[in-house]
Amino acid sequence: MSDRQSSNAYWQANLRIIYICLAIWALVSYGFGIILRPLISAIPVGGTDLGFWFAQQGSILVFIVLIFWYAARMNKLDAEHGVDE
Numbered sequence: 742m743s744d745r746q747s748s749n750a751y752w753q754a755n756l757r758i759i760y761i762c763l764a765i766w767a768l769v770s771y772g773f774g775i776i777l778r779p780l781i782s783a784i785p786v787g788g789t790d791l792g793f794w795f796a797q798q799g800s801i802l803v804f805i806v807l808i809f810w811y812a813a814r815m816n817k818l819d820a821e822h823g824v825d826e
Contacts, residue, residue, distance in 0.1 A: 751822040758814050762807050770800040 773781065778792030786794045819825040 754818050769803045774800050
């Protein structure tokens with residue numbers, strides 16, 4: 742495979758990971774915290790409802806997990822394409 746094709750494959754894999762992270766973040770932040778809040782408000786979590794919990798803490802915790810998942814997945818992708826440190 743040429744260097745140009747390898748670079749394109751690496752970039753496409755990187756974009757795929759970014760799109761997955763953005764979709765999960767949008768679903769949790771906007772979906773569960775705002776749009777679906779009336780539907781999930783009947784589920785109690787720690788003295789409050791699940792919609793409020795997602796809006797206040799859940800989306801932040803999911804975002805932190807996404808950061809670590811992205812870093813681990815990019816390290817694996819770097820090793821697959823020979824650009825690791």
